[in-house]
Amino acid sequence: xxxxxxxxxxxxxxxxxxxxxxxxxxxxxxxxxxxxxxxxxxxxxxxxxxxxxxxxxxxxxxxxxxxxxxxxxxxxxxxxxxxxxxxxxxxxxxxxxxxxxxxxxxxxxxxxxxxxxxxxxxxxxxxxxxxxxxxxxxxxxxxxxxxxxxxxxxxxxxxxxxxxxxxxxxxxxxxxxxxxxxxxxxxxxxxxxxxxxxxxxxxxxxxxxxxxxxxxxxxxxxxxxxxxxxxxxxxxxxxxxxxxxxxxxxxxxxxxxxxxxxxxxxxxxxxxxxxxxxxxxxxxxxxxxxxxxxxxxxxxxxxxxxxxxxxxxxxxxxxxxxxxxxxxxxxxxxxxxxxxxxxxxxxxxxxxxxxxxxxxxxxxxxxxxxxxxxxxxxxxxxxxxxxxxxxxxxxxxxxxxxxxxxxxxxxxxxxxxxxxxxxxxxxxxxxxxxxxxxxxxxxxxxxxxxxxxxxxxxxxxxxxxxxxxxxxxxxxxxxxxxxxxxxxxxxxxxxxxxxxxxxxxxxxxxxxxxxxxxxxxxxxxxxxxxxxxxxxxxxxxxxxxxxxxxxxxxxxxxxxxxxxxxxxxxxxxxxxxxxxxxxxxxxxxxxxxxxxxxxxxxxxxxxxxxxxxxxxxxxxxxxxxxxxxxxxxxxxxxxxxxxxxxxxxxxxxxxxxxxxxxxxxxx
Amino acid sequence: xxxxxxxxxxxxxxxxxxxxxxxxxxxxxxxxxxxxxxxxxxxxxxxxxxxxxxxxxxxxxxxxxxxxxxxxxxxxxxxxxxxxxxxxxxxxxxxxxxxxxxxxxxxxxxxxxxxxxxxxxxxxxxxxxxxxxxxxxxxxxxxxxxxxxxxxxxxxxxxxxxxxxxxxxxxx
Numbered sequence: 001x002x003x004x005x006x007x008x009x010x011x012x013x014x015x016x017x018x019x020x021x022x023x024x025x026x027x028x029x030x031x032x033x034x035x036x037x038x039x040x041x042x043x044x045x046x047x048x049x050x051x052x053x054x055x056x057x058x059x060x061x062x063x064x065x066x067x068x069x070x071x072x073x074x075x076x077x078x079x080x081x082x083x084x085x086x087x088x089x090x091x092x093x094x095x096x097x098x099x100x101x102x103x104x105x106x107x108x109x110x111x112x113x114x115x116x117x118x119x120x121x122x123x124x125x126x127x128x129x130x131x132x133x134x135x136x137x138x139x140x141x142x143x144x145x146x147x148x149x150x151x152x153x154x155x156x157x158x159x160x161x162x163x164x165x166x167x168x169x170x171x172x173x174x175x176x177x178x179x180x181x182x183x184x185x186x187x188x189x190x191x192x193x194x195x196x197x198x199x200x201x202x203x204x205x206x207x208x209x210x211x212x213x214x215x216x217x218x219x220x221x222x223x224x225x226x227x228x229x230x231x232x233x234x235x236x237x238x239x240x241x242x243x244x245x246x247x248x249x250x251x252x253x254x255x256x257x258x259x260x261x262x263x264x265x266x267x268x269x270x271x272x273x274x275x276x277x278x279x280x281x282x283x284x285x286x287x288x289x290x291x292x293x294x295x296x297x298x299x300x301x302x303x304x305x306x307x308x309x310x311x312x313x314x315x316x317x318x319x320x321x322x323x324x325x326x327x328x329x330x331x332x333x334x335x336x337x338x339x340x341x342x343x344x345x346x347x348x349x350x351x352x353x354x355x356x357x358x359x360x361x362x363x364x365x366x367x368x369x370x371x372x373x374x375x376x377x378x379x380x381x382x383x384x385x386x387x388x389x390x391x392x393x394x395x396x397x398x399x400x401x402x403x404x405x406x407x408x409x410x411x412x413x414x415x416x417x418x419x420x421x422x423x424x425x426x427x428x429x430x431x432x433x434x435x436x437x438x439x440x441x442x443x444x445x446x447x448x449x450x451x452x453x454x455x456x457x458x459x460x461x462x463x464x465x466x467x468x469x470x471x472x473x474x475x476x477x478x479x480x481x482x483x484x485x486x487x488x489x490x491x492x493x494x495x496x497x498x499x500x501x502x503x504x505x506x507x508x509x510x511x512x513x514x515x516x517x518x519x520x521x522x523x524x525x526x527x528x529x530x531x532x533x534x535x536x537x538x539x540x541x542x543x544x545x546x547x548x549x550x551x552x553x554x555x556x557x558x559x560x561x562x563x564x565x566x567x568x569x570x571x572x573x574x575x576x577x578x579x580x581x582x583x584x585x586x587x588x589x590x591x592x593x594x595x596x597x598x599x600x601x602x603x604x605x606x607x608x609x610x611x612x613x614x615x616x617x618x619x620x621x622x623x624x625x626x627x628x629x630x631x632x633x634x635x636x637x638x639x640x641x642x643x644x645x646x647x648x649x650x651x652x653x654x655x656x657x658x659x660x661x662x663x664x665x666x667x
Numbered sequence: 668x669x670x671x672x673x674x675x676x677x678x679x680x681x682x683x684x685x686x687x688x689x690x691x692x693x694x695x696x697x698x699x700x701x702x703x704x705x706x707x708x709x710x711x712x713x714x715x716x717x718x719x720x721x722x723x724x725x726x727x728x729x730x731x732x733x734x735x736x737x738x739x740x741x742x743x744x745x746x747x748x749x750x751x752x753x754x755x756x757x758x759x760x761x762x763x764x765x766x767x768x769x770x771x772x773x774x775x776x777x778x779x780x781x782x783x784x785x786x787x788x789x790x791x792x793x794x795x796x797x798x799x800x801x802x803x804x805x806x807x808x809x810x811x812x813x814x815x816x817x818x819x820x821x822x823x824x825x826x827x828x829x830x831x832x833x834x835x836x837x838x839x
Contacts, residue, residue, distance in 0.1 A: 236730045243725055271803070343803045353799060357792035365785035372781055380777055385719045387727065387770025394785050517712075519700070 006056025013049035020130030024123035067154035076160035078547035093146035124193035160576030169229025177222030183215020188284035205267035217631025224624035248290030407465035455509020493634025500626025507619025569598035
């Protein structure tokens, strides 16, 4: 019964979405307040029914209802509870339902938090989000219904959730990534509404910015969790594989990063408007590409869902309609946008423009590398692989100038900034970064290594310039407390995010330069050295969980004969699938990770294993977390809230800006 | 008839499930080849990272536990031991598996676009950036420098003011 309720709720949600995409839109064109004010209640309705569908599917998993095909494919009676509740997004259908659920959640948030936005504008935004939802819901209901039943011959037990997914990372990574992805749909809807209404000014940028910042922050978190999960779960000692399915989120992230910066210029200076709108479309396209590329069967990857061609066609339709529609609207309306402010070669606008160009070029290059094998095969019939060596060779040279300008931009002035003042302000920072960048790695390791020097140098370059700018700003005020209070939250957010990049750059370069690894075959009682650490193999014992059994080897790690930690890598076999898998043992540390991957046990009882020492690898994710907080903090800036309060006071005057009618009708 | 349909569906479910196993058969592999020189160990690691497992979804030889990957790793190990160079090993792999085996594609007429592409993007980006800058700069210049007629106006105003002052000075 419950699955049918879920199915029915989806159909109801689809109907409400159709209403949402038609009536408030007509209302906004005609200036009809009643039709426009339908947008909020309809959005609430869509959210309620999508949520109901989502809860029904979760309930089917929780109660082991294997008559539902999707549950039978992705769950098992032995599956631990926490994975039963999250196995909803373990396959194509359910994860797409999660996508729609996230979108309806964002829509609800827009309806709730955008009271400062004029009603006709809000009606357009929600209406456009409604149109997107219509496409998604149709796709789900027509090609991928998660509520399909297998009756009357329901299987006695399910096939189990893929064992590689049974992990904490699976619980947190997909929802976060999707939430970030879907956030860019909101920014897209704001951009489309602006094009339609012709209202693309600083106020628009101000409405849009907190949404873009939050979406960007959550996407950053999603990527960070994904990278961390891959690191500890797949156990190949890496944290980024340039996999065709990892790349679209990165492309979206790069475009989103460009968008966040471009929006800053649009808000503060009223410039780059047309460019900002273009970036909103591109970031949205990236997010769609990201979710659909896994579902189309176009790419082979460890992430890919099982696919069928019918879906591919539908997906193509959604992509062409939404992105093509967006671009068409842009082509028709953007010539009307006049972004008329001047700036000079040495100005903050120019530095941000450079940042945007580099980020977009990087995104385009990663996209080229991701899609090239497919195009190549279609044209020549030959298979080709493109992997990390190519991407690193293309990506890193583009990031170096970006990092250079990252220190320069925030210190520069809008419109025009004198080169001499920049040189005096950054000269000392450059000297210190150069000396310490070369000196620190050289003194500590006594070896010359180009990438660690570059990494440390650039990390110092960014962070010292941020600190010096902070110091300068505070010194202008009479005392420190006042200085610290006087700076806006969005400034602190920028500081945090940029320092996050510095931390990440240091982490990436140091872990790439100084990681060591060694594969060994050792029996119990034997030991081996790796770097300054000694690994001693202890006894093996059996372990078992609710749905697996396996073996665990104890490894004592010591340094200079002082015991450090015991590592317990495992090899597991899951009952339902019979697939073997390894569980890495990691001793995580601020300065280094120790990491063991267990291989097979040989005939003589010896275990094969790979040992890793990975210095500073945690800094990569630490840096990403700084960026996440940076994005959230700047979205909480009071100038976005202030607008809302002032509107509550003078609701009428603002709400009637274009229709000329009183639009003072809330929900 | 209905049973047939259900049977068909169950079979297809079975294949779906099987295929999802294939796509996740990424279990970190562990090798214990011993090399006499550290330099050779390094070469082995680089080669098995740069070469793709031909039977896997998307992993390098070093990242796959599949049988083929294991065989190829052994092959590389033996070839290094025999004293063959990286180039010889790569040529051997190419003869067997074609371009698919290389994660860093070789430079050919077809793959040249991979390297030209990003440079081309940078060129376009640079041009767009430059044009944005030029139009903005013309705005600043417009605000800063005055047109001839403006200049004339100012001069005439100034001279008039001067004359006024002169007249005032005379009368007082």
